[in-house]
């Protein structure tokens with residue numbers, strides 16, 4: 051293992067800490083970000099390294115949720131808003147994914163330090179989503195369907211975990227990293 055990932059837990063003589071994050075699929079796999087003829091959602095290549103690297107360095111496990119849009123509609127897929135996805139089929143898929151994320155932790159009780167969404171998404175946005183406003187897709191404050199379902203499941207399990215919105219925009223990334231670093235040091 052490289053020095054970069056030789057984190058503190060390995061150096062301690064005691065038991066490793068079982069800390070995890072629950073995250074939106076595309077933070078580890080940007081290929082699920084929507085693309086369509088002539089366009090696509092803002093994305094980078096591979097994983098969002100700025101977020102994944104500190105998690106590895108601090109020895110935090112990663113629970114990657116399924117991408118509901120990719121599962122149901124594949125990629126390429128048309129650009130859609132939160133309102134377009136406001137259907138029983140899509141909301142049920144989001145609920146299933148959120149329930150599965152909770153099932154992953156319920157019999158082992160790791161410390162869930164954060165859930166990470168992806169800003170701008172109709173599904174995974176935390177502070178910023180995409181709505182249909184006057185017939186056109188537009189940025190709007192608010193969360194996406196999957197984050198809403200996850201928040202609900204966490205509430206029902208009594209889990210008071212912060213949900214952080216990762217964004218590729220500079221301001222959003224630095225806010226997300228600042229929040230994450232604080233939690234990682236805890």
Ligand code: SF4
Pocket residue numbers: 074075076077082083084116117118119120168171173174175
């Ligand atoms: S639905 Fe969520 S996980 Fe899938 S590409 Fe969009 S933001 Fe990423």
